[in-house]
Every structure is written in structure tokens, then in C-alpha cells.
Amino acid sequence: xxxADFGVRSFVPDSQVGEFASHLRQGKVxxxxxxxxxxxxxxxxSGCTNCGSAAxxxxxxxxxxxxxxxxxxxxxxxxxxxxxxxxxxxxRFPLGVxxxxxxxxxxxxxxxxxxxxxxxxxxxxxxxxxxxxxxQP
Amino acid sequence: xxxxVAIIAAGQxxxxxxxxxxLGELCFGAWRDALRGSVVIGKSVDALVVCSAPExxxxxxxxxxxxESLGLSGRPVFNVESLCSSGSSGLRTAYSLIRGGLHEVVAxxxxxxxxxxxxxxxxxxxxxxxxxxxxxxFGLTQPAGFALFACAHMxxxxxxxxxxxxxxxxxxxxxxxxxxxxxxxxFAAEDILASAPVVSPLKMLDCCANADGAAALIVAxxxxxxxxxxxxxxxxGLGAASDSATLSNRDCFTSLTSARVAAEQxxxxxxxxxxxxxxxxxxxxxxxxxxxxxxxxxxxxxxSGVRLLREGQTRLGxxxxxxxxxxxxxxxxxxxxxxxxxxxxxxxxxxxxxxATQVQGARIGLVHNLGGPGIYAFxxxxxxxxx
Numbered sequence: 001x002x003x004a005d006f007g008v009r010s011f012v013p014d015s016q017v018g019e020f021a022s023h024l025r026q027g028k029v030x031x032x033x034x035x036x037x038x039x040x041x042x043x044x045x046s047g048c049t050n051c052g053s054a055a056x057x058x059x060x061x062x063x064x065x066x067x068x069x070x071x072x073x074x075x076x077x078x079x080x081x082x083x084x085x086x087x088x089x090x091x092r093f094p095l096g097v098x099x100x101x102x103x104x105x106x107x108x109x110x111x112x113x114x115x116x117x118x119x120x121x122x123x124x125x126x127x128x129x130x131x132x133x134x135x136q137p
Numbered sequence: 138x139x140x141x142v143a144i145i146a147a148g149q150x151x152x153x154x155x156x157x158x159x160l161g162e163l164c165f166g167a168w169r170d171a172l173r174g175s176v177v178i179g180k181s182v183d184a185l186v187v188c189s190a191p192e193x194x195x196x197x198x199x200x201x202x203x204x205e206s207l208g209l210s211g212r213p214v215f216n217v218e219s220l221c222s223s224g225s226s227g228l229r230t231a232y233s234l235i236r237g238g239l240h241e242v243v244a245x246x247x248x249x250x251x252x253x254x255x256x257x258x259x260x261x262x263x264x265x266x267x268x269x270x271x272x273x274x275f276g277l278t279q280p281a282g283f284a285l286f287a288c289a290h291m292x293x294x295x296x297x298x299x300x301x302x303x304x305x306x307x308x309x310x311x312x313x314x315x316x317x318x319x320x321x322x323x324f325a326a327e328d329i330l331a332s333a334p335v336v337s338p339l340k341m342l343d344c345c346a347n348a349d350g351a352a353a354l355i356v357a358x359x360x361x362x363x364x365x366x367x368x369x370x371x372x373x374g375l376g377a378a379s380d381s382a383t384l385s386n387r388d389c390f391t392s393l394t395s396a397r398v399a400a401e402q403x404x405x406x407x408x409x410x411x412x413x414x415x416x417x418x419x420x421x422x423x424x425x426x427x428x429x430x431x432x433x434x435x436x437x438x439x440x441s442g443v444r445l446l447r448e449g450q451t452r453l454g455x456x457x458x459x460x461x462x463x464x465x466x467x468x469x470x471x472x473x474x475x476x477x478x479x480x481x482x483x484x485x486x487x488x489x490x491x492x493a494t495q496v497q498g499a500r501i502g503l504v505h506n507l508g509g510p511g512i513y514a515f516x517x518x519x520x521x522x523x524x
Contacts, residue, residue, distance in 0.1 A: 007274020011265060043271040043383060069292070069390050071284035072337040073276060077264025078257065080276040088281050090384060100385040102275050114292040131274065 001025045005129045009079035016046035023058065024130040029120040030058040031097050042097035064137045065093035067116040070103065089134055091118050104133045138408055138520065142235050143362035143369035145242075146171040146178055147481035149352035152319045152469040155252040156349035160196060161206030164246050167351035167474070168207050178355060178365050184240040185214045186230050188223035188247035189473035192262050195253050203246055213240075220508035221422065223247055224352065224476025225515030229375055231356040241361045248351035249471035259347075266509070268383040280344055280423065282384060282510040284336035287425035289390035291338065294440035296428065298338050302329035303446055304424035305342050305466055311453075312467020314493050317478075319348045319469030329424075343424040348469025352477035354484075370484045373501070374407030374518035376400055380511050391440075393511030396433040400505070403516040404435075407501075411435035414457060414518070415499040416486045418479035420507040421464040430505050431459060434516070453494060461494045476506040480517065487521035 003018035004010055023030045032044035036053035042061065047054050070089035080086070087103040089112065099120065103112060118134040125131055148170025150156070150163055158166065164187075172179050185207070187200040196202055200216040219226040224247040231243040254262070267277035290296050306326055312318040324342060332341040362369040376399035381387060388394070404410055411434060419430035428442035436457050437445040445451055451459035462468065462482040465475060483502035485491050504517045 008276060009264065010274050011269040015270065042385060043268075069285045069289040071281050071288055071339075072334075073278070073281050074334045074336065075278070075280075076276045077273075077278055078260040079264060083276060086276060088275060088277060088285065090285060090390070098385045098387070100272050100275065100277070100383065114289070 001128070001130065007129070007131045008083060008125065017044040020044055021130060024122045024132060027122045028060050029122060029132045031061050031095065032056045033059045040096055042099055059095070061093050061095055061097060061099065061120050063094050064117050064119055065091040065099070067091050067112065067114055067118055068098070069114060070112050087112060091134055102133045104135045107134060107136055138373055140371040141359050142232050142372045143357055143359065144354050144372065144480070144484050144519065145357045145362050145366040145369055146173070146175070146355040147353070147484040148172070149317060149474065149478050149481050150350050151317045152348040152350035152471055154319055154348060154469070156250065160194070160199060160248055160250050161202050163248050163250060163349065163351040164203045164353070165206050167246060167248070167353035168244070171353040171355055181242045181361065181365060182209060182212065182244045182355065184212050184234055184243045185209050186227040186243060186245045187214060187216050188218070188227040188245065188477065189216070189249055190218055190220055190223055193249050193251055193254060193472060207244070207246070209244065219513040221420070221470065221472050222476050222506040222508035222513045222515050223473045224480065225504070225506040225517060227477065228354065228356065228480060228517060229377055229515065232372055232375060235356060235358050242355065242357045244353060244355050245477060246351065246353045247473040247477040249473045250349050251347040251471060252349050271383055271385070278336070279509065280339060281336045283423045283426060284339050285384065286390050286429065286510065287338050287423070290425060290429060293391045294443070296443055298330060299326060300428070300443045300446070301338065301343055301424040302326040304421065304427045305329045307446070307452060308421065308460055308464045308466040311461045311494055312463025315463045315468065318463045318467045320346065320467050339423055339425070345422050345465040345470045348471045350469070350471040350474045352474040352481055354477055354480055368488055369522065370487050371520050372517065373409070373520045374403035376402030376406070376516040378514050382509070382512050384510070392429055392433055393507065393514060395511045395514035396430065396505060396507065396516070399514040399516040400434050403518050407518040409501060409518065413501055414503045415501050416461070416483065416496040417457060417459050417503040417505065418462070418482050419459055419505040421460055421466050422470060422507070424466070426507070427460065427464065434503065434505055453496065458496050461496065476504070476515070479504045479506055483519050487519060487523070489523065
């Protein structure tokens, strides 16, 4: 699976961290970790912004995080008509990363609130595409 | 206080939902309004900075077309872009061209003709306003980005939807009196609270709307300013900063870090503090943004922007009148023109030209201009010589 298949709609076909999409297919949401200084990055980066190294490895974000903020979107951009309404959210994880994404349909239907515990899960979409969303731990 | 570079002329076209002018004609309108018949100032311009967000333009590389429309072909021309703060990027560019000694008098012209795009094209661009690699695939839009800040601010400080509505109530009061504003209807809090939900907690009337328009400034060295005008408005302080385009690399959602940094720089350069500002224009692309801006600028402590607003301190007659021209909410938001329109309002305030919305005795004014949710932030402090 290539990075062009990431998300409901993608705009960037190629990336040195394109393998992120293949990990999604295997059910894993990954961050990158610099092999030289250990700096963890999300979104994943092939080049370390801390030490300049280009050597990185993958590390799964499989812990429970907390919701920092969210918004229910009633008007979406082109390509998201079938998703509406959807909830965009930001959560922080003990690994030291902050992640942006959508809440799962089930979670969006509950009353989301700041501080709510969430986990990341891969989300398989139509047309062989894949994404991730926040789910109940 | 340093007085090395001045704004010697400022103008704009009316902002409208749909203009019947081409982009060159719009820019000419703003240029003509700035010059007020002074051929001498127009002829003294030796460089042009054009500000626009090109994703809205049909014209590729519009700077050359704009120069030609103003009769400035032959001079060096630069195009600058930083989304909605392109105008402030243009002013900073002009300032450094003058301070660097390359030019003496620089025109800064910003425009956007947003109505040239179809609604489908607008919806397509809406989907590319965040980081296209990591955040657009989830359906992030510009309003949703700011809504995430609104939710966090409400959670941290108890800010309510009724508080947000109060920002629009104030802006509509002043937009009604601004003949250059596109949206001049007066609103009550109930109207705003009853408007259609867009991105919770923001509703239709919490959001500024697209507009067509242009604005222009003429910026000059001290020597040129003293030669060309008796009423210069000095650039006392400039601040500029940026922050990550991906929201997942932000530490804070109750404040815009870049705006706080830009404000500190501008205050330090000008040698003044928040209490010295007599009138301010802040980037109210959404109601929440005005509340956060008053906190980031130090007009109120973090979490107290609502109190400042509710006490009427940001209205005419208050401690620090904010957006008494109607702001982006009232004027409409032609992206490349917005920052220059904010600067024009402060120039007019400092020259005592604002009639019914004049802040009496205003001598120091401030402009806060954002690009995206604080991806870019500019704070500019202006001062007049008037007694």
C-alpha cells in the first residue's frame, strides 16, 4: 500500500515515510524515532528536526492518550461529503506525541469531552484506502 | 522611539461580496484612494510589493500585472504571501528594503478577488488549508482549526458561546458605520447564537466571510517622508513569528504562541507596553480569535479576554478600543488585502480621520494579523507626531 492511499482523500503521493500507510494496513499507527538522538516525532519524519540525522525507526503509538480539544464539523471540504458530520480531535500520548485525527463514528456519537481517554486504531476505508481514528480504549 | 520609516499614504477599495472590477482595477482603486491626488507621491515610488494568496488568483504571478495597472512597470516588483497575513509580510518587506538602503519609497498593495472561484473550487481549496500531507486527509478546514482553539479556550477558562457572540455584536455595531465594509447588518446576540452550526462551537455568524477588495500603503524613509508629507505615521515596532503548520506539533491550544512572540518583539522594538496602545486592529477571522488576540497582546491576562470584552473595554470609549472599523467579521476578508486594510484603519485613527468611530487623542496604535491558525503572526505598532 502506498502513501497515496492514506486518508479519505490524499494530496501527497510520495514520501520517505510512506511505509506509515503499510503499517496502517497491519493495524498499527506509528511514530518515528531518531536512531541517533531518540527524538520521537508525530507526524513521522525521515529527517530528525532535533539533531539532523536521517536514520529513523518506527515505534507504535499503542498507549492510552487524552483528548486535548475537538470540533464537530458540519461543513466539510470537497471529497468529505459522505463523512459529514465528523469530529476532528487532538490527543496527547505518554510517548510524548500529539496526534490529530477523527474520532471514530461510535466515539463521535457519545458526548466527547476534553480529558477523555482515547486510543489510536487503524481504519480501513473503501477503495483499498486506510486511515486511523481515535477509539474508546 | 525610532522614527526611521513611515507610512505616508493609505487607502483601500470598498470590500464587497463580488466586485465588478478586475484585479488590476481593484489595486488601482486602492492606490488612487491612498494617493488622494498626490502625483508627486505616486511618482516617487521606486519599488512595489504585491501581497496576495495565489491559490485564489486566476492570474499567475500577479505582481507584474499589478505594477502595470498602477503605472509602475519599470520598478522592481516583489510578490509576498503568508496566507491572511500577506499584507503584514508586505509591510515588513518594504521596511527592510528601505532600511537596507535599496529603496526610498515603496508601495505595498494587497488584493484578493475571491469571487473569481466557483463554490466547487472554493470547497476544493478549503480542503488544502491545513498540512496537506498529514491533516487534510482527515477533512481539516481553516474554520475547524480555529474551532479546536475555541473548544480548548472554553474548557480552560469557561468561555461560552454567548461570549463569542458578544464579539460579533460589537463588530456589527462598527461595521454598520464603515462604508467600506461588506457586511453592515447589525446583529443581536440571539441572531449569532441561532445561526447555522459550522464547526462546533463556531456558527455561521462567528465566522468572517470572503470578500473582494484591495488596500494600499506607501512607505517611505524618514528623509522621503519629511519631504513628501506633513503627517507621517511612523513604524515604531515590528514583530513577526511562525509556528508549525501541523496542529499536532503545537503545545498550546488556548493561545497562539507565534502571536505572543510577535507582540513581545513589537513592544520591545517600539519601547512601549500593552497599556500604551490607544487603539488596536486584531485579526478576528473568527469570534474566538479576537478574544485570544486580546490576551496574546497583553490587553488582558490569559483567560480574561472575555471580561475585557464584557466590560466594554474594547469598545469606543473603553480602555483599548479593538476593531472599531468592524474587523474582518464586518468588513469581509479579501485575504491579501486584509492586513493592509487593518494598517490603513490605524493610520486613519492616528491622523484623526475616523469621524464617528474616531478614538479621541489616539497617538499609538497596533495591528495584529495572522496567517492560518498562527502559522504566521505579525504585530505592528504605529505612532503619530500629533500633539
